[in-house]
Amino acid sequence: MELNEALFQFCLRRGDDTHVLSHRLGEWCGHGPVLEEDMALTNRALDLLGQARNYLQYAGQVEGKGRSEDDLAYLRNERGYVNCKLVEQPNGDYAHTIAKCFLFDAWHLPFLKAQLDSKDEQLAAIAGKAVKEATYHLRHSSEWMVRFGDGTEESHQRAQQALHDLWTFTGELFETDEVYTTLQQAGIVPDLGPIKEAFDRTVNEVLAEATLKRPEDEFMASGGRKGQHTEHLGHMLGEMQFLQRAHPGAQW
Amino acid sequence: MITKDRILELLDYVKDPEIPVINVLELGVVRGVEVDEESGRAVVTITPTYTGCPAMDVMAADIRKELLEAGVPEVEVKMSLSPAWTTDWITEAGKRKLKEYGIAPPEKTADIRALKGEDPVVECPQCGSKNTMMLSPFGSTACKALWKCNDCLEPFDQFKCL
Structure with a gap:
């Protein structure tokens, strides 16, 4: 596989991951359980949206066909989206x-953290900004996992159920394919081995403190990177892309 | 003639649209100014505070507008991601103005507490008490956290250390 094509695909994946999660968190705007959490989730959504813009702008440059971040965000359909299935839930x-x-x-x-060492300067620079944001994102979500897990019987049960429902989507985060290995050989993307170890360490530590059980690795969902999604993404895009579809080229 | 000093003088007038008491130089987002003294063409390089900060586009437009209106014939505003912005780049004058405006300025990233990952001691910008508590690490904009003073009981924003 050609390096440039692989780099384009990778930027789309990272752009779609951050953009789709950002949109989901944005759906909480005005509906958060308390004011502070409403602001926390929309703050996170904003960070992720900024990251998505960086990746999609760069994807457009790498592709070299004159597509802007907006073209990539609003004019691809669900089969063209390559985010992991976890974020679209x-x-x-x-x-x-x-x-x-x-x-x-x-x-x-x-x-x-590993992407900071990428041989691609732009990806390293994007990571340099994003890593500071991801640090307090993880702190925020970890604190709430503990609060729910080690809270009331009801909150414990709901957090355990959520983990059970979502665990199947974690396998995809550590999948490799031709796009990934092409870039890895060029030193552009990191080895996933140490990242999986760090993931396991965080999950085990936080769940232990939260008195929650780590689900078993059984069937792991896949396909998001190939544009095969759960039914939820299409509905989300239908809402997100409505304006550009109904009024092509509309601007603020 | 348009000189670098003249450009810096003009940038003094460009405020952060969300915190209109400090300018882009005090905020530390201006990373470079180049002027071609013959043609008068100016290139200003800025760096985003937070990746998604919506104020960045406004700041870039405001810089262009300020310079063009002052007679600079051609202006380019470049965005640079690396090295990543840190609150250490906010100038002392900037920090003082934040405090006067009611926003507790960020502590230094090299502060011993920050290095140890401990919560910072934040002084209430209203009454100066150090008896304060964080209500939420997420505030009214990406760069701020929400705090409360236990003495004067006023809530206040703190510019997060990044």
Whole structure:
């Protein structure tokens, strides 16, 4: 596989991961359980949106066909989206939202730390900004996992259920394919081995403190990187892309 | 003639749109100014505070506008991600103005407490008490956390250390 094509695909994946999660968190705006959490989730959404813009701008440059960040965000359909399935899952109750963030953050932070050493200067620079943000994202979601898990019987049960429902989507975070190995050989993306170790360490430590059980690795969902998604993504994009679809080229 | 000093003088007038008491130089987002003294063309390089900070686009537009209106014939504003911005780049004058505005300024990233990952001691910008507590690490904008003073009981924003 050609290096440039692999780099384009990788930027899309990272852009779609951050953008889709950002949109999901944005859905909480005005609906948070308390004011501070409403602001926390929208702050996180904003950080992720900024990261998505960086990745999608860079994807457009790498592709060299003149597509802007907006073209890539608003004019690809769900089969063209290559985010992992974890981030597109509906928000559910607050335990589901937090568990989704926690599992994502536990992978995202070590991934970004490793991306700092990328031989691609732009990816290293994007990680340099994002790693500071991902650090307090993980702190936020970890604190809530503990609060739910070690809270009341009801909150414990809901957090355990959320982990159970979402665990199947964690396998995809550590998958490799031709795109990934091509870039890894060029020193552009990191070895996933140490990232998986860091993920396991974080998950085990936080869940132990939260008195929650780590789900068994059984069936792991896959396909997001190839544009095969759960039914939820299409509905989300239908809402997110509505304006550009109905009024092509509309601007603020 | 348009000189670098003249550009810096003009940048003094460009405020942070969300914290309109400090300018872009005090905020530490201006990373470079280059002027071609013959043509008068100016290139200003800025760096984002937070990746998603919506104020950055406004700041870039405000810089262009300020310089063009002052007679600089051609202006380019470049965005640079690396090295990543840190609150250590906020100037002492900037920190003083933040405090006067009611926002507790950030502590130094090399502060011993920050290095140890401990919570910072934040002084209430209203009454000066150190008896304060963090209500939420997420505040009214990406760069701020929400605090409360246990003595005067006023809530206040703190510029997060990054």
